Amino acid sequence: MKTSYKLDILTVSALVLFSGCSVKHPKYVGPAKAVSYDSDKVEKGELVTVVAHFSQHSTWTAGADGAESVYFAFQVAAEDTLKKGKKYFSIYRPIAISDFEGKGLKSEEDFIQRCIKDSTPTIGAPFETTRYSASYCGTTVVQDSYLEIVQYKEKPKHITSYDAQKIIALIKKAEKYVNKSDQINYKSEKDFGIGWGVYGAQDYGKWFDTRRSDPREADKVIGN
DSSP states (O other), rough: OHHHHHHHHHHOOOOOOOOOOOOOOOEEEEOOOGGGOOOOOTTTEEEEEEEOOOOOOSOOOOOOHHHHHHHHHHHHHHHHHHHOOEEEEEEEEEEEGGGGOOOOOOSSSSSHHIITTTOOOTTTTOOHHHOOOOOGGGGGEEEEEEEEEESSSSSOOOOOOEEEEHHHHHHHHHHHHGGGGGEEEETTTTTTTTTTTTTHHHHHHEEEEEETOOOHHHHHHHOO
């Protein structure tokens, strides 16, 4: 435990130095890992990974930055869907809100209530709790939020989906929209984090190996 704590302090200290250089918000959109297809429910749909990081120079806890990153992840998912000439997307992972596992959100507005308002850690939450266990529907580790989505041209009949235009309008109404001039794009998840430290790439691996398919994340959201 002692060693882990020291490593955390060193990592955070380095991140503070990097984060002071820029207020831009990194994002990544690209193919999901080949091993992501752990369900045949996706069928021939294209699985897309979204990584979004919103930073206000706070590195110790998820807090408000974690919530902002959830908004940002949904914004990036919606914009990428429209960019590819499609109109709708469904959430494949995290499992807590997976439309393919019957745990999906019920509307475009639902993610605010379930994934942000009901999941935001309290101010007095312990360091480790806010750092690694702030659920945000299983999307987030510290300040980085992750989604795996499947995009559609037509609204699918067999599964819950979200209108990309409505998602963007909702985020703008909530005054959480991140302008393109404030975004930083990366070519791969390996490069994600350049400019503010390597912690983002490490968090992607942590999310993929733990929270992405952990059914306990669903329990946190649904309240079982």
